Amino acid sequence: DQQVKQNSPSLSVQEGRISILNCDYTNSMFDYFLWYKKYPAEGPTFLISISSIKDKNEDGRFTVFLNKSAKHLSLHIVPSQPGDSAVYFCAASLNYGGSQGNLIFGKGTKLSVKP
Amino acid sequence: EPEVTQTPSHQVTQMGQEVILRCVPISNHLYFYWYRQILGQKVEFLVSFYNNEISEKSEIFDDQFSVERPDGSNFTLKIRSTKLEDSAMYFCASRNGPLAGYEQYFGPGTRLTVT
Numbered sequence: 001d002q003q004v005k006q007n008s009p010s011l012s013v014q015e016g017r018i019s020i021l022n023c024d025y026t027n028s029m030f031d032y033f034l035w036y037k038k039y040p041a042e043g044p045t046f047l048i049s050i051s052s053i054k055d056k057n058e059d060g061r062f063t064v065f066l067n068k069s070a071k072h073l074s075l076h077i078v079p080s081q082p083g084d085s086a087v088y089f090c091a092a093s094l095n096y097g098g099s100q101g102n103l104i105f106g107k108g109t110k111l112s113v114k115p
Numbered sequence: 116e117p118e119v120t121q122t123p124s125h126q127v128t129q130m131g132q133e134v135i136l137r138c139v140p141i142s143n144h145l146y147f148y149w150y151r152q153i154l155g156q157k158v159e160f161l162v163s164f165y166n167n168e169i170s171e172k173s174e175i176f177d178d179q180f181s182v183e184r185p186d187g188s189n190f191t192l193k194i195r196s197t198k199l200e201d202s203a204m205y206f207c208a209s210r211n212g213p214l215a216g217y218e219q220y221f222g223p224g225t226r227l228t229v230t
Contacts, residue, residue, distance in 0.1 A: 103150070
C-alpha cells in the first residue's frame, strides 16, 4: 500500500547543475505535499511545500512542481551544492474531513552532489 | 529559531520493559505527532494528538502504545511492553494551526533498541 512513491533510490549530480527529484502519489484526495531533507541520525528537516490548488512553489534554489492530473510532483534544486547531499523525502497529507494532516512518506531518494 | 527537542537520544531496553520517549514540541504549536522509522524503511505515522486527545492513529499504534501531554509542554510516547520489532528511530513532530500552513517540524529522534 504505497500511496507515495519515490522510484529512484539514488541520484548523482554534478555541483552547479540541476537536481530533479520525483514523487508519485495514488490518492487524489491529498491536499498538501511537502519535501523533507534528512541526514543520517537526524530528524527530517522541512524544505518546501505546495498546496494542491497550486502547480508551483519556489523558495530560493528550491522549486516544487505539482501535476495533479498525473499525480506527480517534483523538486528542483538549482544550482546544486555539495551541502545538498542527503536523503530527500516526499510526503503527502490530507487536512480536511476530520483528518489532522498526518504525513504519508515516500521511501526517499539519496542525492549525491559531486564537487 | 524554535525547534522540537526529544529525549533521550538513544534508549536501550530489554524486551517486555516499558519505555517512555519524551518530546518538547515548538511552544505555540497545536498539533502533535509521533512517527517511527525502522532501519532501512520509510518514515511511518503512528499517532496524532490535538486538543488533549488522540485525533488519529495508525494500525501500528496498538494497545501497547499510549501518548500523553501531561503538563502543557511535554508530549510523551509510552510503549508498555516492548518487543524486538519496536526497535526503530522515533520522531516527534508538531505544527501550528491551519492558518499558518500544514508543515510539520520534526525533532532529532530517539533511537530505541530492544534487546
